[in-house]
Amino acid sequence: MVTSALLQGLILGAGMIIPIGAQNSYLLSQGIKRNHHILAATICMFCDVILIGLGIFGGGKLIASSEWLMLIIGWGGISFLIVYAVISLRNVWRNQYQVTTHEAAANSRKHIIGTTLAVTLLNPHVYLDTVMILGSVGGMFEGNERWAFAIGTVLASVLWFYSLAFGAAKLAPWLGKPQIQRVVDALVGAIMLFIAYSVFNTLLYHGVPLPH
Secondary structure (H helix, E strand, C coil), X not given: CHHHHHHHHHHHHHHHHCCCCHHHHHHHHHHHHCXXXXXXXXXXXXXXXXXXXXXXXXXXXXXXXXXXXXXXXXXXXXXXXXXXXHHHHHHHHHCCCCCCCHHHHCCCHHHHHHHHHHHHHCCHHHHHHHHHHHHHXXXXXXXXXXXHHHHXXXXXXXXXXXXXXXXXXXXXXXXXXXXXXXXXXXXHHHHHHHHHHHHHHHHHHCCCCCCC
């Protein structure tokens, strides 16, 4: 049964993490630039570990029961996603891309840490996927099986984020071409707007008030 719980955690965790979203879009762009992409993947992974742990061991009920916490997470996330989308789509409009190299794309470590944390923690879907959904499923297990489920979800996070970062960096000579960069930015902008819209609908569905 412990092995079964581990596999369930691995499969469900992969199902929550792999679909393209704010985290994956940002990590993909950093991998293409080969700009602290391993650091970004590590931050994404550690945030997931903490949030999954909170969800499986009781934190999901706290978020679900707090209207103000939902309000802050929801509207803060929508605002960030829209700003990020506007930046990406502005780049598409200007179309001033050059062949990406490590030197040309380099940003400071502090900038990467701050942006990765923002993309992760200001995205309400991260809390929905890790804390609420994985937390509610994991909470049905007891003892060693709950730990096994948690390990499975964490393993899915580790495998995916590092595979995405290494894979994007490996394909950087192709993905770094100006025309490919433009397509990636267009997709990232569209995805961010779609996520913001879906979060908005989720907030309305749950009756979270509009900010005044």
